[in-house]
Amino acid sequence: MNAGDITLADLGVGESAEVRAVGGDRGVARRLMEMGVLPGTLVRVVRVAPLGDPVEIRLRRYGLSIRRAEAAAIVVTRSAESGPLPSTAGAR
Amino acid sequence: MSGPVRVPLVLLAGNPNSGKTTLFNALTGARARTGNYPGVTVERRVGTLSVGGRPVDLVDLPGTYSLSARSEEERVAAQAILPSSGPGPDAVVVVCDATALERHLYLAEQIRETGVPVVVALNMMDEAEAEGLQLEVAALASAFGAPMVPVVARRGRGTTELLEALARVLEEEPKAVVPLPLDAAVAADVEEVALSVDAAWPAGGVSEARRPAVRWARALWTLLSVGDDELRDVPAAVRDTVEAVQRRATSQGRALDQAIIMARYERLDAITGAFVRVESPRSGPSTTERIDRVLTHPAAGSLAFVLVMGTLFQALFSWSEPLVAVIEAAVGGVQGLVRWALPDGPLQDLLTDGVVAGVGNVIVFVPQIAMLSLFIALLEDSGYLARVAFVIDRVMRGVGLHGRAFVPLLSGFACAVPAVLATRTIENRKDRLVTMLALPLMSCSARLPVYTLVIGVAFPSGQSLPGGLSVGAGALLLMYAISVAATLGAAGVLRRTVLPGPRPALVLELPPYRWPLVRNLALATWERTRTFVTDAGTLILAITIVLWAMLTYPKDAATEARYETLRAQADATLAGEPLQVEHARLDAEQAAARMEHSLGGRVGRAIEPVVAPLGFDWKIGVGLVASFAAREVLVSTLAVVYGVGADQDEESDSLRSRLRTARRADGRRLFTPLVGLSLMVFFVLAAQCMSTLAIVRRESGGWRWPLVMLVYMNVLAYVASLLVYQGGLLLGFE
Structure with a gap:
């Protein structure tokens, strides 16, 4: 991860992004990847929990909750459009 | 093949x-x-x-x-x-x-x-x-x-x-x-x-x-x-x-985990991309999304959270009460039946106070376990349990716990046994063990009779604290505060010491809301309850019988003979009501003498030097031994050992007045507010409940973790009581 990279933790509610890299603790990264959070996957931040953490993201037609600490290890690029979530395939 | x-x-x-x-x-x-x-x-x-x-x-x-x-x-x-x-x-x-x-x-x-x-x-x-x-x-x-x-x-x-x-x-x-x-x-x-x-x-x-x-x-x-x-x-x-x-691959710039997982997803994405079509993309939010807008909303969601958890708590605490009362009455009825059917003697005692009481000690948990299992199945199958974790995770994170630990911890206020079963929803083993080991510190409902008795005996009822709160209510509130602080503190310490590991992460699917199926709920409730009765139940029954034997044997022939003589004398000199009163007095006295002579009584005496620095005498020591069956047994044990008869409850005036006037050997009053406080603190923190140990043994798959729990909680209880009593003495209380 380089300085200046945008991570999932930087996104606001409603914003979409494409995953670039999944870092952080190996066990957590592996779990996230096995649940489909992979380079190329489109994700959208749906909401933030009432106490500010964790966040809910939507990807591949399902909802996933992760803490900001985990989100900060996922490098993304913002997508131009923040419309409804894409196709079933999610990737590409 | x-x-x-x-x-x-x-x-x-x-x-x-x-x-x-x-x-x-x-x-x-x-x-x-x-x-x-x-x-x-x-x-x-x-x-x-x-x-x-x-x-x-x-x-x-x-x-x-x-x-x-x-x-x-x-x-x-x-x-x-x-x-x-x-x-x-x-x-x-x-x-x-x-x-x-x-x-x-x-x-x-x-x-x-x-x-x-x-x-x-x-x-x-x-x-x-x-x-x-x-x-x-x-x-x-x-x-x-x-x-x-x-x-x-x-x-x-x-x-x-x-x-x-x-x-x-x-x-x-x-x-x-x-x-x-x-x-x-x-x-x-x-x-x-x-x-x-x-x-x-x-x-x-x-x-x-x-x-x-x-x-x-x-x-x-x-x-x-x-x-x-x-x-x-x-x-x-x-x-x-x-x-x-892995080292070589990393040094050559290959991320193996990612390469393998990506290869699978690329294969699957290609297949689903080709053969799954989105015919009519949904217009507007889904039902789940609409429900989530309410249930995870900062205000409405928090309110819903409090309501759902309040209902769960109420169910465990109060709704199971009538069923528990029925079970206790039935156990009493069966005991009476056995006494009527069998001649007085060791067999009758074994059946009534050992076997029937032990079976009662098992089934008395059934209403709460069934209720909590049903609630959890309902929360889990509907999808709300994941939202509970989502909403409360921020709070649990602070002590190194998972959002999923909340429901088991809350249930611990009612009873640790079903609460330990509820930790099954936590998927990571270490997270689950930390929760299991910390939650018996939550002040369960079996501690309430102990608090009630001690407050009634040790604290003057007329006085109130600034703010209008009575001293007793203040003490009760303090016990719950200590309990919560100890639970969270213990979780944090266990996480850093005996169960270290990477900071537990939260990667939690939020599934769509779905109507739970009655059949699934009924089966989950039935299977959990049955497993408890067959697996943990046998151990609880065995320990009940052992404890009963400890508090009954050996009997002293001289004492028995002396009370026979006294009874005969009463029969010869008295009649009518005075005779009954005298018999009741002799029965209670004899029970106290028997308990003093029993193995449990001797253990109580033997540990007196150990518990004396906490302000306890040997009779309270016997109570501590007996309350290993269940904390509330302290009440009936004190009643026996102080010679007022076993059938007393925490509100009983004869028990209270007997305890209020209890004196130490040197004539000082025993149950001072300071001793009361020390005893209550001990009961908040000590692992005295064999049923909790039995269920932890079952759920952790061995004796190691229940023993860890027994040691850490009792050391904590001892040290805390010691600090309260000795600190109080230093400050000039007595």
Whole structure:
């Protein structure tokens, strides 16, 4: 991860992004990847929990909750459009 | 396949929330045999099916997202599918939610790669259609490489077709497996691990045709699972190879985990991209989204959270009360019946105070356990339990716990036994153990009679604290505050000491809201309750009998004879009511004398020097020994040992006034406010409840963790009481 990279933790509610890299603790990264959070996957931040953490993201037609600490290890690029979530395939 | 008599074994696998249990219940008609996987605390359910006219055993695997062994459930699933010895399953049915297909197919893909015959059940096809998804099932199946059958498990739709597909798969010769396409450098890494795997796990029991797939699948599994793991059965040679291969790959810029997982998803994305079409993208938010806007809203969501948890708490605390009262009355009735039917003597005592009381000690938990199991099944099946974790995780994170620990901790206010069972919803073993070990510090309802008695005896009722609160109410509030602080503190300390590990992460699926099925709720409640009675119940019964014997034997012949003489004297000199009063007095006195002479009484005397610095005398020491049966037993034990008879409760005036006037040997008053406070603090913190230890032994799979709990809680209780009493003395209280 380089300085200046945008991570999932930087996104606001409603914003979409494409995953670039999944870092952080190996066990957590592996779990996230096995649940489909992979380079190329489109994700959208749906909401933030009432106490500010964790966040809910939507990807591949399902909802996933992760803490900001985990989100900060996922490098993304913002997508131009923040419309409804894409196709079933999610990737590409 | 071995001889014709062997019943084929079929496993049912699937992600959490895939409807796997619903399908299992639909297929087996809910006649499941439940137990545990050997050596672990993961629940194992087995049912029998008729497939193509012959019986087949169906085993419900724990719900997992993958086979890589991060949690105990995944280790169990991986071991069941690819056993290190023995033949392994004849086929695996993988349940997939058709509305989020490629993530659910990831597990199916891992299982397919092992070469075991697979049938994919495409569940929730009705929801998929409602969401405008069109699945070309035949094309999906042929591209994936395993038959797929659309089902709606909730309505039992598609189960006939599923069983037909399963029958065909069981008949067929296994086909060669299309290997996972991997980049050449990665494939070379995997091959190196496969070579060490060959040596470690000779492919016994696996057919010649499956052998290449099995070794490759095992190599992939090992590469993804080894490293910061807790796997016990991976040979050191394999571990070393994996670590060397991973180091080399990293230094050459290959991320192996990502490469393997990506290869699978690329395969699945290509298949679903081609054969799953979104016909009519939904306009507007889904039902789940609309519900979540309320239930996770800062204001409305918090209110809903408080309401749901308040209801749960109320149910555990009060709604189970009438049932508990009925059970206690029934136990008393049976005891009376035994006393009437049998002559006085040791057998009668053993049956009434040992066996019947012990059975009562087990079933008295049933209402609360059934109620909590039902609540948790309801919360889990509806999807709200995941939202509970989502909403409260921020608070739990501070003490190193998972959002899922909240419901068990809250339940601990009612009773630790069902609360320990409730930790099953926490998937990571260490997170689960920390929660299990800390939650008995929550002030359970069995401590209330103790607080009530001690407050009534030790604290003057007329006085109030600034703010109008009575001293007693203030003391009660303080006990609950100490209990919560101790629980959270203990969790934080356990996390840093005996159960260290990476900071627990939260990776939590938020499944769609769905109506729970009555049948699933009823079965979950029934199976949990039955398991408690059969597994933990036997231990509770045994300890009750041991404790009863300790507080009864040995009897002193001289004392017995003396009371016989006294009774005879009373009979000769008194009549009518004065005679009855005298008899009651003698009975109570004799009970006190017996208890003093019993092993428990001697233990109480023996530990007096140990408990004296806490302000306790030997009689309270006996109470501490006896309250190992259950904390509230302190009340009846004090009643016996102070000679007012066993049938007294915490509100009883004769018990209270007897205790208020109790004196030490030097004539000082025993139950001063300071001693009361010290005793209450001890009861908040001490592990005195054998039932909790029994259930922790069952749920953690051995004696190690209940012993850790017993030691840490009792040391904590002792030190805290010591500080209260000695500190109080220093400050000039007495």
